[in-house]
Amino acid sequence: MVAIQFRSSIGLLTALLLGAAIGLTGCGDSGGGGGGGTGGRYDAAAGSGGEAIGGSGGSGGVTTQPDAAPDVPATGGAGGIGGAGGSAIDVALDVPMGTGGGDGGIDGAVDMAGIDGSVAATMHLYVGCADSTGTIQVFGLDGLTGALAPLANFTAGGAISNTEFNDTEDHMYIAHMVGSEAKVSTFTRNPTSGALTLVGSPVAVPYSPPGFGGGADGGAIDGGAIDGGAIDASAPPTNAGPQTLTFDRSAHFVAVPNYYSGYVYVYDMNSDESIHSLVAWHTAGNNAHNAVFTLNNKFMLVPYLGSNLIEVYGFNASTGAITATASTALPNASSGPRHLALHSNGKWLYSINETAGGASSAAGSIDFFTVDQTAGTVTSTATFDVPLPTGYTGVKNGAEIEIAPSGNLLIVSMRLDSVAEGSLVSYRIDATTGALTLIEQDGSHGVTPRQFSLSKEGTLLVVGNQTSNTIAVFKVDATAGTMTFVGDRGVCTSPRFARMAAIK
Numbered sequence: 454m455v456a457i458q459f460r461s462s463i464g465l466l467t468a469l470l471l472g473a474a475i476g477l478t479g480c481g482d483s484g485g486g487g488g489g490g491t492g493g494r495y496d497a498a499a500g501s502g503g504e505a506i507g508g509s510g511g512s513g514g515v516t517t518q519p520d521a522a523p524d525v526p527a528t529g530g531a532g533g534i535g536g537a538g539g540s541a542i543d544v545a546l547d548v549p550m551g552t553g554g555g556d557g558g559i560d561g562a563v564d565m566a567g568i569d570g571s572v573a574a575t576m577h578l579y580v581g582c583a584d585s586t587g588t589i590q591v592f593g594l595d596g597l598t599g600a601l602a603p604l605a606n607f608t609a610g611g612a613i614s615n616t617e618f619n620d621t622e623d624h625m626y627i628a629h630m631v632g633s634e635a636k637v638s639t640f641t642r643n644p645t646s647g648a649l650t651l652v653g654s655p656v657a658v659p660y661s662p663p664g665f666g667g668g669a670d671g672g673a674i675d676g677g678a679i680d681g682g683a684i685d686a687s688a689p690p691t692n693a694g695p696q697t698l699t700f701d702r703s704a705h706f707v708a709v710p711n712y713y714s715g716y717v718y719v720y721d722m723n724s725d726e727s728i729h730s731l732v733a734w735h736t737a738g739n740n741a742h743n744a745v746f747t748l749n750n751k752f753m754l755v756p757y758l759g760s761n762l763i764e765v766y767g768f769n770a771s772t773g774a775i776t777a778t779a780s781t782a783l784p785n786a787s788s789g790p791r792h793l794a795l796h797s798n799g800k801w802l803y804s805i806n807e808t809a810g811g812a813s814s815a816a817g818s819i820d821f822f823t824v825d826q827t828a829g830t831v832t833s834t835a836t837f838d839v840p841l842p843t844g845y846t847g848v849k850n851g852a853e854i855e856i857a858p859s860g861n862l863l864i865v866s867m868r869l870d871s872v873a874e875g876s877l878v879s880y881r882i883d884a885t886t887g888a889l890t891l892i893e894q895d896g897s898h899g900v901t902p903r904q905f906s907l908s909k910e911g912t913l914l915v916v917g918n919q920t921s922n923t924i925a926v927f928k929v930d931a932t933a934g935t936m937t938f939v940g941d942r943g944v945c946t947s948p949r950f951a952r953m954a955a956i957k
Contacts, residue, residue: 571600572593572594572595572598572600572601572602573595573597574593574594574595574602574956575594575595575596575597575955575956576593576594576596576908576953576954576955576956577591577592577593577594577604577642577647577953577954577955577956578591578592578593578594578601578915578924578951578952578953579591579592579616579625579647579950579951579952579953579954580592580917580924580944580945580948580950580951581609581613581615581616581627581629581948581949581950582612582613582944582945582946582947582948582949583612583613583614583692583919583946583947583949584612584945584946584947585611585612586608586609586610586611587608587609587610587611587612587613587627587629587630588606588607588608588609588613588945588946589606589607589608589609589613589627589649590603590605590606590944590945591603591604591605591606591607591647591648591649592604593647593956594913594915594953596908596910596912596913598939599913599926599927599928599939599940600939600940601926601940601942604646604647605647605648606945607640607648607649609627609629609638610629610631610638610655611629611630611631611632611636611693612629612630612692612693612947613627613628613629613693613949613950614628614629614692614693614695614696614949615627615628615695615696615697615698615904615949615950616628616698616950616952617697617698617699617700617707618642618952618954619700619704619726620704622642622644622954622955623641623642623644624639624640624641624642624652624726624727625639625640625641625642625649625954626638626639626640626698626707626728627640628658628693628695628696628697628698628709629693630692630693631655634657635657635658635659635660635693635694635695635711636655636656636657636658636693637655637656637658637695637698637707637709637720637728638651638655638656639651639652639653639726639727639728640652642954644954644955644956644957645956645957647956652725652726652727653723653725653727656720656728656729656730656731658693658694658695658709658711658718659711659714659716659718659731660694660711660713660714660716661714661716662716662718662731662734663731694711694712694713694714695709695710695711695712696710696712696742696743697709697710697742697743697744697792699743699744699745699746700746701746701750701753701768701770701773702746702748702749702750702770703750703770704722705721705722705770705773706719706720706721706722706732706770706773707719707720707722707728708744708746708753708755710741710742710743710744710755711741712740712741712742712758713740714736715736715737715738715739715740715741715757715759715760716734716735716736716741717734717735717736717741717744717753717755717766717775718731718733718734719731719732719733719734719773719774719775720732720773721773732772732773732774733772733773733774733775734775735766735775735777737755737757737760737762737764737777737780738757738759738760738762738764739757739758739759739760740757740758740759740760741755741756741757741758742756742757742758742790742791742792743755743756743791743792743793745793745794745795745802746768747795747799747824747826747829748795748799748826749799749826749827750768750770751767751768751770751826751829752765752766752767752768752778752826752829753765753766753768753775754766754793754795754802754824754831756790756791756792756793756804757790758789758790758791758807758808759789761782761783761786761787761788761789761790762780762781762782762783762790763780763781763783763790763793763802763804763822763831764777764779764780765777765778765779765780765781765829765830765831766778767829778829779829779830779831781822781830781831781832781833782833783804783806783820783833784820784833784836785809785810785818785820785836786810787808787809787810787811788804788806788808788809788810788818788820789806789807789808789809789851790804790805790806790807790820791804791805791806791807791851791852792804792805792852792853792854793854794854794855794856794863795824795856796856796860796882796887797856797860798860799824799826800823800824800826800887801821801822801823801824801882801887802821802822802823802824802831803819803820803821803822803854803856803863803889804819804820804822804854805817805819805839805851805852805853805854805865805866806818806819806820806849806851807849807850807851807852808848808849808850809839809849809851810849811848812846812847812848814849815838815841816838816839816840816841816849817838817839817840817841817849817851817865817867818836818837818838818839818849818851819836819837819839819851819854819863819865819880819889820833820835820836820837821833821834821835821836821837821887821888821889822834823887834887835888837880837888837889837891838891839851839865839867839878840878840891840894841867841869841876842869842873842874842876842894842896845869845873847869847870847872847873848869848870849867849869850867850868850869850870850871850901851865851866851867851868852865852866852867852868852875852902852903852904853865853866853902853903853904853905854866855905855906855907856882857907857911857929857931857934858907858909858910858911859911859931860882860884861881861882861884861934862879862880862881862882862892862911862929862931862934863879863880863881863882863889864877864878864879864880864905864907864914864929864936865877865878865880866878866897866902866903866904866905866916867902868901868902868903868919869901871900871901871919871920872900872920873900874896874897874898874899874900875896875897875899875900875901875902875918876894876895876896876897876902877894877895877896877897877902877905877914877916877927877936878891878893878894878895879891879892879893879895879934879935879936880892880934881934892933892934892935893934893935893936895927895936895938897916897918897925898916898918898923898925898938898941899916899918899920899921899923899924899925899941900918900919900920900921901918901919901920901921902916902917902918902919903917903918903919903948903949904916904917904949904950904951905917905951906950906951906952906953907929908953909953909955910931911929911931912928912929912931913926913927913928913929913953914926914927914928914929914936915927915951915952915953916951917944917948917949917950917951918941918948919947919948919949920947922943922944922945922946922947922948923941923942923943923944923948924941924942924944924948924951925938925939925940925941926938926939926940926941927939
């Protein structure tokens with residue numbers, strides 16, 4: 454059971470308006486709320502409880518199928534009791550918002566001890582999932598304690614793969630499937646309520662560029678910009694080809710690698726900060742998975758997981774054009790570079806490797822490179838082991854990598870075999886050489902930790918565990934680099950990202 458503590462009456466009013474926007478039903482009078490009905494399949498406000506102002510809220514109805522929007526919060530006055538939310542089979546989390554002396558709405562069985570509590574929300578946490586509607590769940594997050602309280606649900610229209618915010622965090626960009634096509638959609642974000650609103654139309658991320666005889670991911674051919682031809686049959690409707698989104702240093706362009714075809718695409722931006730159109734593309738290998746721009750914005754670095762190399766592209770910050778400049782092979786065969794992290798000094802680059810030598814290897818690996826951003830060169834310097842859990846002998850499946858804002862700490866996640874509990878591993882970065890020293894290995898408190906995020910202060914970490922359909926919150930000691938588990942909870946099906954943004 455959770456109650457959100459809003460810092461002002463304005464914050465509470467905003468939250469109540471947000472609740473109204475997603476569909477309040479079954480309202481009671483000041484003496485007590487009416488009971489909620491039974492939710493239908495993917496309805497806008499399933500299992501809504503009665504609302505009470507100063508009295509007891511009515512019970513929420515049982516949701517028979519996963520609903521796309523959360524159950525309706527009660528707004529109890531002093532002593533008021535919030536309406537009960539959906540039952541344990543309700544995948545969409547209830548929205549507790551009781552005030553005064555009353556309790557909030559009662560969550561279903563997915564709430565777990567240790568993560569919920571009194572929440573003075575300073576951030577919004579967004580969790581995006583690869584379910585059929587592309588559910589985005591929004592939570593209030595206490596930046597001091599790590600406690601969470603669910604706020605609202607939105608849908609992107611198809612299975613999500615990843616997201617990115619702009620610098621001011623008032624726009625959110627989602628890579629996902631829409632029908633059978635890979636798309637990137639732009640949403641405005643209300644920094645007070647957390648609400649998301651679609652801007653313009655989603656842009657297509659093709660399998661092959663215009664005129665190259667390619668089709669859209671998943672099956673359907675785009676008869677407009679893309680010529681008919683070969684279609685990538687391996688792209689499932691629940692896993693979009695675009696796996697990451699990266700803005701150049703001026704935020705005028707966004708790089709979108711397509712994992713299935715190996716092409717990296719560059720799009721320009723509209724004046725309203727929505728993504729506009731495709732301006733450049735190239736492939737240097739198999740399974741493009743990520744992109745990083747050098748600090749001077751003259752080069753773009755792309756790991757090709759299936760070709761075991763990092764490609765350096767010259768980048769024209771005026772037009773978005775890219776030019777293949779150099780390739781750097783990873784020092785060990787079959788490492789599978791997945792994601793990159795560039796240090797704030799612009800000179801040190803780290804790659805978390807997905808396959809790391811195959812099942813016979815005793816550890817995963819991180820490769821360390823030095824970068825000359827004037828010449829556009831990337832030089833292999835060292836390889837560091839990522840320890841596996843004691844007794845584990847399966848595949849590695851390195852996933853995410855991030856450097857703390859302080860620049861002295863690096864953290865990676867290991868998905869392992871999607872059966873065993875995944876792991877989070879932290880390292881200290883030597884301030885002189887960039888070398889890594891292992892600090893600790895922790896379980897991710899779930900299966901398949903695909904993506905995690907650090908808060909801007911580097912003191913909180915939230916990881917999405919894809920296979921167990923959970924998120925887990927950790928406190929991070931920014932000096933020691935140690936991680937302390939706060940709690941976990943169930944979320945929508947197949948969480949692909951968990952990202953934080955400040956409440957303003």
